[in-house]
Every structure is written in C-alpha cells, then in structure tokens.
Amino acid sequence: MLKEIFKNVFTKKKAIPFPEGFDVDPDQAVKVIDFQRKIDTIFHRSLRIRFVDAGSCNACEWEGTALMNPIYDIQRFGIDFVASPRHADLLLVSGPVTRQMELALRRTYAAMPEPKLVVACGDCAMNGGIYQGNYAVTDGVGNVIPVDGHIPGCPPTPTAILLGLSTIIDKFTK
Amino acid sequence: MEPILDKGQKRRDHLNEVYVEVDSADFRDVCHGLFIKQHALLRLMFATDEREKDGLFRIYVVFTVPGSDAFTIIVLPMKEDVPSFPSLTPMIPAAHWYEREICDLFGLVPEGHPDPRRLVFHEAFPANAHPLRKDWSISDAEKQEWGEGRAVKVPHPFLEVTGEGIVQIPVGPVHAGIIEPGHFRFSAIGETIFFLEPRLFYTHKGTEKQFEKLGFADGVKLAERVSGTSSFAHGAAYCMAVERMMGMEITEKAAAVRTLVLELERLYNHIGDMGNMCAGTALAVGYAKGAVIKERLMQLNVRLTGSRYLRGVNVVGGVTRDVYAQADDILKTLDWATKEYKDFMQLLTGSVSHMERITNTGRLSRDIARKLGVTGVAARASGLPDDIRKSHPHLLYDRLIFEAHTYEQGDVFARTMIRAEETECSISMIMALMESGYKGELAVPLKTAAPYASALGYAETPRGSLFYWVMADRDGRPLRVKLRSPSYCNWPAVPFAVHGNIVPDFPLCNKSFNLSYSGTDM
Numbered sequence: 257m258l259k260e261i262f263k264n265v266f267t268k269k270k271a272i273p274f275p276e277g278f279d280v281d282p283d284q285a286v287k288v289i290d291f292q293r294k295i296d297t298i299f300h301r302s303l304r305i306r307f308v309d310a311g312s313c314n315a316c317e318w319e320g321t322a323l324m325n326p327i328y329d330i331q332r333f334g335i336d337f338v339a340s341p342r343h344a345d346l347l348l349v350s351g352p353v354t355r356q357m358e359l360a361l362r363r364t365y366a367a368m369p370e371p372k373l374v375v376a377c378g379d380c381a382m383n384g385g386i387y388q389g390n391y392a393v394t395d396g397v398g399n400v401i402p403v404d405g406h407i408p409g410c411p412p413t414p415t416a417i418l419l420g421l422s423t424i425i426d427k428f429t430k
Numbered sequence: 431m432e433p434i435l436d437k438g439q440k441r442r443d444h445l446n447e448v449y450v451e452v453d454s455a456d457f458r459d460v461c462h463g464l465f466i467k468q469h470a471l472l473r474l475m476f477a478t479d480e481r482e483k484d485g486l487f488r489i490y491v492v493f494t495v496p497g498s499d500a501f502t503i504i505v506l507p508m509k510e511d512v513p514s515f516p517s518l519t520p521m522i523p524a525a526h527w528y529e530r531e532i533c534d535l536f537g538l539v540p541e542g543h544p545d546p547r548r549l550v551f552h553e554a555f556p557a558n559a560h561p562l563r564k565d566w567s568i569s570d571a572e573k574q575e576w577g578e579g580r581a582v583k584v585p586h587p588f589l590e591v592t593g594e595g596i597v598q599i600p601v602g603p604v605h606a607g608i609i610e611p612g613h614f615r616f617s618a619i620g621e622t623i624f625f626l627e628p629r630l631f632y633t634h635k636g637t638e639k640q641f642e643k644l645g646f647a648d649g650v651k652l653a654e655r656v657s658g659t660s661s662f663a664h665g666a667a668y669c670m671a672v673e674r675m676m677g678m679e680i681t682e683k684a685a686a687v688r689t690l691v692l693e694l695e696r697l698y699n700h701i702g703d704m705g706n707m708c709a710g711t712a713l714a715v716g717y718a719k720g721a722v723i724k725e726r727l728m729q730l731n732v733r734l735t736g737s738r739y740l741r742g743v744n745v746v747g748g749v750t751r752d753v754y755a756q757a758d759d760i761l762k763t764l765d766w767a768t769k770e771y772k773d774f775m776q777l778l779t780g781s782v783s784h785m786e787r788i789t790n791t792g793r794l795s796r797d798i799a800r801k802l803g804v805t806g807v808a809a810r811a812s813g814l815p816d817d818i819r820k821s822h823p824h825l826l827y828d829r830l831i832f833e834a835h836t837y838e839q840g841d842v843f844a845r846t847m848i849r850a851e852e853t854e855c856s857i858s859m860i861m862a863l864m865e866s867g868y869k870g871e872l873a874v875p876l877k878t879a880a881p882y883a884s885a886l887g888y889a890e891t892p893r894g895s896l897f898y899w900v901m902a903d904r905d906g907r908p909l910r911v912k913l914r915s916p917s918y919c920n921w922p923a924v925p926f927a928v929h930g931n932i933v934p935d936f937p938l939c940n941k942s943f944n945l946s947y948s949g950t951d952m
C-alpha cells in the first residue's frame with residue numbers, strides 16, 4: 257500500500273486512472289487526458305462552472321449531476337460546480353430557455369465576472385430542440401445571451417459534456 | 431355512483447372510461463357527491479376547445495372510485511359567450527391548481543375559486559394570452575412586449591404572512607445546486623418554517639400546445655421529453671392513450687417489454703432518490719453509494735435501449751427493441767445491484783445521524799394527502815394505497831404478484847422505506863417477467879384516429895400516477911393532448927409537509943418527494 261502511494265506521488269502521471277465503470281473508448285480516453293492537461297495549465301487546476309437549468313426536461317441536469325458521482329468524479333480534473341455565478345468561469349445552460357426563465361438567465365449571466373464562457377448543453381439549448389417554435393420558449397440560449405459553444409445530445413452523456421467542455425475552453429487561450 | 435348520476439344524463443362508455451355530460455347547475459353536486467360520498471379520487475381535470483366540432487368548450491373531470499377499474503369522467507360543456515364554470519375547489523381542494531391552469535390556458539373562469547391568481551403564467555405573459563384556445567396566436571410585436579420589461583412592472587402578489595418575528599426568505603428560481611428552477615417564499619419564525627409558498631412554472635414550455643403541432647406518431651418523442659427521469663413512463667402512458675383512442679391492441683411481447691422497462695426505470699430512480707436524500711442529511715458516503723448504483727443501472731439502460739433515459743423504445747403500437755434478448759446482461763447487472771443495494775440499505779439504516787434526521791421530518795397527514803389528491807410514493811407513505819398498477823391493471827401487471835406498500839407516518843422516513851420496499855419489489859418483478867417467453871411482433875401498424883375520438887392512458891411512474899388524455903380532431907390530428915404528471919398533484923402538498931420544520935430541513939423534505947419541475951410546469 258505504502259509502495260503504491262509512493263509510486264503514485266513520485267512518478268509522473270501519464271494517464272488519469274479511469275475508475276471502473278467509466279465508459280470511454282480509447283479514442284475518447286486520449287481526449288479526456290488532453291482535457292486534464294488543459295485544466296492544469298489554463299486554469300491552474302480550477303475551472304468553476306455554474307449550471308443553470310433554463311427549462312430543461314431535467315435529463316440534461318441529471319447528467320450534470322452524474323458528472324459529480326464517484327464514477328465520473330469531475331472534481332479530480334479540478335472542475336467543480338459552484339453555487340454562485342460570482343464564483344464561476346463558465347456558465348453551462350440547459351433547456352430551450354423558457355420565457356419565464358429568460359430574465360433569471362440574463363441576471364445570472366450579468367452576475368458573472370469577466371472573462372466568462374457560456375456553453376449551451378443539449379439540443380434544446382442549441383435551438384429549442386423539440387420545443388422549437390413554441391410560444392413559451394426563446395429557441396435556444398443564443399437568443400438570450402452570447403454563447404461560446406454547444407454540446408449536442410439529448411441529453412449529452414456525462415462523457416460528452418466532459419469532452420464538449422474540453423473543446424470549448426480552448427477559447428479561453430485565444 | 432348510480433344514484434347521483436342517474437338523472438338521465440348523456441352517457442358514453444369507452445373501454446373503462448365512462449363519460450357523463452352534465453349541465454352547469456348539476457356540475458358541482460355531481461362532483462361533490464363523487465368526492466365526498468363515494469370517496470372518489472380526483473385524477474385530473476382539464477378543458478378542451480371543441481368549438482370546431484359544436485361551438486363549445488368543455489371541462490372534463492376524471493374521478494376514480496377506489497376498488498373499481500372504471501374512470502368516471504364528468505363533462506361540462508360551455509358556450510363561448512359565457513366562459514365560466516362553477517369552481518369545485520371550495521369542496522374539492524385537489525381541483526385548485528387545475529382550475530387556475532384552465533383559467534390561464536383557456537381563459538375559462540372558475541367562479542368562486544378562493545385563489546384567483548394566475549398560476550402557469552408569470553409577468554412575462556400578457557393577461558389576455560390563452561394559448562390553448564384554437565384561435566389564439568401571437569404577433570411578433572406582441573412577443574417583443576414579453577419578457578424583461580413586463581417582469582419588473584407587475585410583481586407577483588405572494589401571500590403574505592405578517593406578525594412579530596416573522597421573516598421572509600425568498601429563494602430561487604436559480605438554486606445553488608444543479609436542480610430545476612422554482613421560487614420558494616418562506617415565512618419563518620427564527621428557523622421554523624411557518625408558511626411556504628412555492629412559485630413554479632418557470633420551465634413552462636407550452637408542451638401541450640407542442641403536442642398539437644407534432645401529430646400523434648411524433649408526439650412520443652415529446653412525451654419522452656416532458657420529464658427526463660420518467661421518460662419511459664411518459665412515453666408508455668402517451669402511447670397507451672393514443673393506442674386506446676385508435677383502437678389498437680399491442681402484442682403480448684410489446685406489453686412485456688414496456689412492463690419490464692417501466693420497472694427498470696423505477697429501480698434506477700428509487701435507488702438514486704434514496705442516495706440523494708443522503709445529500710440532505712450530509713451522509714456523503716450514502717450519497718456516493720446511491721449514485722454509483724444508479725449510474726451502473728443507467729449504463730445498463732444504454733446497453734438495452736441505446737439511451738440512458740430509456741428513450742426511443744416506445745412507439746405508438748408497440749416498442750422498437752426487444753430487451754429480453756439481453757436477458758443475461760439484465761440478470762448480471764441486477765445481481766450486482768441487489769448486492770450493492772443491500773449494503774447501501776445497511777449503511778442507511780445503520781447511520782443513526784441519517785435515521786434520526788429523517789424520522790418525523792416533513793410529515794404529511796393522510797387527510798391532507800387525500801384532499802389534495804397526492805399520488806405515488808408520497809401518498810403511500812401517508813397511508814393511501816394509491817398505485818395505478820394495482821387499481822387499474824394494464825400491460826402485464828395483472829400477472830405479477832405485488833402489493834401497494836403503505837406506511838402510516840407520512841414523514842421522510844416513510845417515503846424512504848416505501849422506496850426501499852418498492853426497489854426490492856421491482857427487482858423481483860423483473861426476475862418474474864424474465865421467466866417466461868412472450869409472443870408477438872414488437873409493434874403493430876399504426877391506425878388512424880376517428881374524428882373526435884378520445885381516450886385515457888396511464889402509468890405508474892417512480893413518482894406516482896401519470897395520465898395522458900388525447901382527442902383527435904376532424905382530420906384525425908391531435909385536437910387536445912392533456913398530460914398530468916404526478917409532481918403536479920404533489921407540489922401543493924409540500925408546503926403542508928414542511929410546515930413546522932426548520933428551514934435547513936427543507937432540501938431534505940423536498941428531496942424525499944423528489945418532484946419534477948418540468949413535469950409540473952409542462
């Protein structure tokens with residue numbers, strides 16, 4: 257056991273361990289490791305996300321919650337979901353943005369410090385998805401606040417959210 | 431029911447649905463009679479705009495008398511020039527949200543309703559917006575008017591509690607964790623909650639209107655997206671309604687697949703919910719354990735159906751996949767889950783801090799639960815044996831041996847234990863289902879709907895009873911799709927359950943009900 261700890265501390269980490277049950281194919285695994293590197297270097301191991309449900313069917317945000325379970329364990333990447341937009345670097349929005357959530361979303365966005373990124377999570381958030389054109393929705397986050405990237409899927413799986421974030425945060429470096 | 435209804439009213443039978451048309455003079459008496467004398471449960475209530483047929487709006491009130499499979503549906507026709515109906519709420523509290531909703535969506539006014547405020551629509555919607563009326567539309571100019579500007583101008587009249595030492599605590603709609611949006615207004619004395627007024631419908635997406643646009647076959651996709659964690663039950667109930675309306679019989683095979691997957695859905699939800707409750711009592715290890723079992727069950731969902739939320743299996747007429755082909759995988763995963771689940775339960779019941787916190791917290795009395803029409807886990811935990819699987823056997827439920835579990839306490843503990851018992855019950859039901867073979871095609875071909883045909887569909891979701899009611903128009907397209915999710919009935923009970931508890935226990939109480947905002951707000 258001691259030997260194991262010793263080994264872990266002093267050898268340079270080549271790959272993050274994938275806990276049992278973390279469903280990734282080898283191709284994705286490379287990307288996840290790349291993601292870890294980005295978080296380390298760009299964010300000094302600390303990316304803070306504020307998740308706002310703007311009218312999702314609740315599958316999208318259960319996938320967000322799943323990211324924090326011991327299998328995906330997003331915290332080990334240095335990512336965490338925060339309670340206040342004032343602490344957040346990135347705003348993850350799900351749902352087609354209903355008319356009745358529009359104001360709350362705008363206010364959340366306004367409360368975030370610069371620089372900030374906005375990511376639309378799920379098909380609904382992208383363009384209204386199956387709710388497109390309805391009287392009660394605004395057809396996507398992009399119609400309410402500026403969006404930096406989309407993660408497709410209905411809902412995107414936890415791994416898809418992880419990899420989607422990886423692509424989008426490149427914008428921070430530009 | 432005969433004495434009250436036997437006044438020569440127009441009566442129409444369709445499967446286990448009995449439609450009785452009454453006039454507005456009799457409406458109240460008939461409904462009160464059912465509710466009070468026969469202890470009928472108000473299952474759902476809605477309006478339709480059938481003006482294209484005969485120039486009338488109609489109100490439908492669906493009752494079930496305990497012990498009977500029949501649905502008694504009281505129908506009240508209404509002329510366009512007198513758009514109001516006698517409110518049932520003073521005698522039947524369960525009607526209060528339905529009536530306010532009808533008022534918002536159709537502009538039909540419940541006369542004598544004790545709380546005539548708007549329910550579904552917030553300030554962003556103009557007062558004359560009644561989107562489910564067939565002749566309603568919005569211009570772009572009107573749309574511009576909605577939103578931010580209006581929201582500040584007309585604040586919502588919250589019920590106010592005043593008195594010495596009472597403080598108001600407003601919370602939401604955006605909450606600290608990753609949960610759905612809703613606003614809670616606590617009136618507290620020190621830490622104790624004296625009164626709670628939830629304000630929901632932030633996620634109102636116009637779902638029922640969207641159904642009318644999509645057509646019956648495509649509606650399944652939308653039904654599956656009403657409430658993510660009960661996707662399959664929504665799909666199944668919607669399909670059942672449409673199939674019954676079109677006169678389609680699904681095969682034994684399709685029924686077997688639906689029954690099995692419904693139980694799989696219950697399983698991952700119940701275990702996940704019990705884990706989530708641990709987050710409310712700061713039992714981190716319990717939360718983690720629940721989350722791991724849930725995650726593995728959801729990965730099984732992917733392997734079986736291609737979707738973590740069991741979407742894409744239901745179609746009108748049957749199912750798209752034969753999950754029985756992967757029986758080995760199901761058995762293996764369930765084996766693992768059962769073992770883990772036993773550990774998990776031992777951990778919960780062995781944690782004094784957890785058990786103490788959940789006992790006596792968030793009590794809901796049987797009487798209030800009945801009056802408000804509470805359903806599902808919450809109803810059973812308060813001593814009401816309400817289970818659609820048992821009271822209205824459908825799919826293959828009449829072949830399975832199970833009971834509607836009840837507890838008397840009505841507290842968080844009882845709601846946990848109901849879930850625990852049902853988890854075990856679901857596992858044995860799945861095992862039993864896999865013991866026999868089933869005959870038939872996966873799906874039967876789609877039929878067309880007769881003009882103005884209608885039917886009910888239902889299912890027991892992990893949260894409680896779910897209903898769909900569909901009606902076709904002249905051309906066989908959807909005239910009205912009404913959905914009533916279990917959360918819609920249970921939300922009004924939450925303020926009663928948290929009354930007298932401390933504010934920090936609110937998340938725990940709330941989690942023990944585990945209500946869907948999206949399902950409620952539609």
Ligand code: SF4
Binds near residue numbers: 312351378385409658
């Ligand atoms: S994208 Fe799909 S899963 Fe996400 S909120 Fe929309 S309907 Fe639900």
